[in-house]
Amino acid sequence: MKFPYSQKVLEHFKNPHNVGQIENPDGKGLEGSPACGDMVAVYIKVNPDTKVIEDIKFESYGCASNIATASIITDLARGKTLDEAKKITWKQASEELGGLPPIKAHCSVLAVEGLRAAIKDYEEKHGLVTEKEPTTEEVIKKRLKHVMNPLTGLDIIRTNLILKTSIEDGVVRVVVDLPANHQFAPAIKEDIMEKLGSLWDVEKVDVVFTA
C-alpha cells in the first residue's frame, strides 16, 4: 500500500481511540459543518476540583487525517488539565502522528479546534472566562475562517467569499460575494450565523448577499 500517510496515521485511522459520545458531557465542541465539509465533535468530562480531563471522546465526519488527528489529540488531552490541554497544537499532533500531508492541514486542524471549543464551552459554562474579549472585526474574521466554501472545500476567508464585515452595537454585518439564490447561499448563511451568533456580545447577525 502506498499512501501519503504515515503508518501511525493509518493505525489511528483504522482503529481510532476515544471514539463515541459522552452522556451529559461537561464540555462539548463542534467544529466544521455538514454542508461544507468535515466535521468533528469533541466531548469532555472534567474533574471539578483538579480541572483534569478525566474522559474525552470524539466523533468525526471526515477523512483519514481528520479521524487520525482527533484520535491522537484526544489521547494527548486525556489526563491533562484544561490549561495544559489548551496548549496542544496541530503541530504537536502532526509530529506525534509522524507527519501529515500539508494539503490535509485544514481537515486535521478541525480536530484541534474541536478540542479547544470543548474546553471553551466548559469554561464558559463554569464561569471560568474572566476577561471577555470584545468582538472585533479581527475576531469575526477568525471565526469565519471556520466556515467552509462548499464550492472549493476551503474556508470562505481564504477563498475571498467575504467582501466586508462590520460590527456596531452588537449587530454584525457580513457581506458574502454570492447571489442570494445560489445553491449554497442558505448553507453558508446558516453556518455564519452559527459561528457568530454564539459570541457573548453579539445580538444580531445580518448576512447580506451581493445579488
Place this chain on the structure above:
Amino acid sequence: MDERVLEAMKPYFFDIYAVATSEFGYSMGIDAKEALERSRENIASKLDANSEEIIFTSGSTESSNTALKGVTLALKEKKGKHVIVSKIEDFPVLNTAKALERQGFAVTFLDVDSEGFVDLEELKNAITKETALVSIQQGNQEIGTVQDLKAISEVCEEKDVLLHTDATHSFTRLPLNVKELPVDLITMSAHTIHGPRGIGALYIRKDTPITKFMDGGFQEFNLRAGVEDIPSAVGFAKAIELVTEEENRRLKAMRDRVIEKSLSEIPEVTLNGSWEKRLPQNANLTFHYVEGESITLHMDMRGFAVSTGSACFSRSLEASHVIRGIGGDHERAHGSVRFTFGRYNRMEDANAAIEAMSEIVARLREISPLARK
C-alpha cells in the same frame, strides 16, 4: 491492459520497428504504415466511419483539445466566437472551454438536471448564429449518465452547428454510429477499454472545418504532426476487437448488483445519475453521513480500488463538479463513491465489494456525529 493487446503490439516494437513511411519508402516502413492503416480502419469501422475520418492522438485529452481548439480556430471568423458545453463534461472539454473563454470566446456552460441530463430546449435556446461548436459527452465519467445523443445531434444539425462528443467512457460500451447520428467529432481513448495508455483517436467527419493544432510534419492527414505510435495504434485496435456485447452485459449485471444491494442493504444511500440511461461499467452512490476518502482508504486496505467525489480525495481539494452540477451539495459529493467494473471483475467481486462497503459505512457511521438517529 489485456495481455492479448500486448501480444498484438509486440511485433511493432521488435520486428517491424520502423516508423511509417510512404508507399515509396523502404519495406519495413511500408509494413509499419500498413499496420497503422489497418488499425485506423478497425477503429473507423466500429463507428461506421471512413478511415480517412480517424486521426490518432495521445489520448482523450489531446483529442478533445484538437476538436475544440481546431474547430473554433477554423470558424472564429467565418461563424463566430461562441462555444457550448455541458457543465459536467470531463476536464479535457471543460478546461479547454475555459481556456477558450480566456482567449475571448463566449462559452455557455449548460446546466443539467438532477440526473445529469442536458435539457434540449435549453440547448436550442443557447445556440446562436455565432455558435461554432457544441460539445456534449456521450457518457459521464463520474455518474455514468448517458445523454440522448440522437436528440442532441438532431438539434445541432437542425441549427447547423457542429457537434463534438467525448466518448472516452462510452466508446465500444455503447452503440455509436456516425451514419445514424449526425455527430461531427468524437473523442476516444484506448485506456478505458484495457488498451494501452497514451493513445486515443479523434473522429472528424469529412469536410469538417478544423485547423491543425499540433504543428510539425504531415502525419495524420496533415492534422496531427508527430511520429505515429504504431504499437499503441495496433494495441488500440486490438482492444476494440476484444470488447464484446457479452462483456458489456456482464459489466452491466455487476453494476446493477452493486446499485441494487447498496440501495436495499445499506440505509441512507442515494444513487447519483440515472439508473436506466447509464454506462454499463459505472455505479456511483452517496453513502450519507460518511466521508469518501475514509471509505476509499478502508476499501483499499481490503483490496478494492474505488473512487470518490469528495474534496478530501482530490488533488485540488475541490468537490466533484459533476455532483455539484446535478444540484448536489458538498455533503453529497463528500460521501459519493464510484465503482467502475472491468473485464477482470467477476460477480463475486461485486458481491464482496458491497459486503465490504456495508461494514465500512456502518463503522464510519458509528463515529460520525451526523449519523445519530
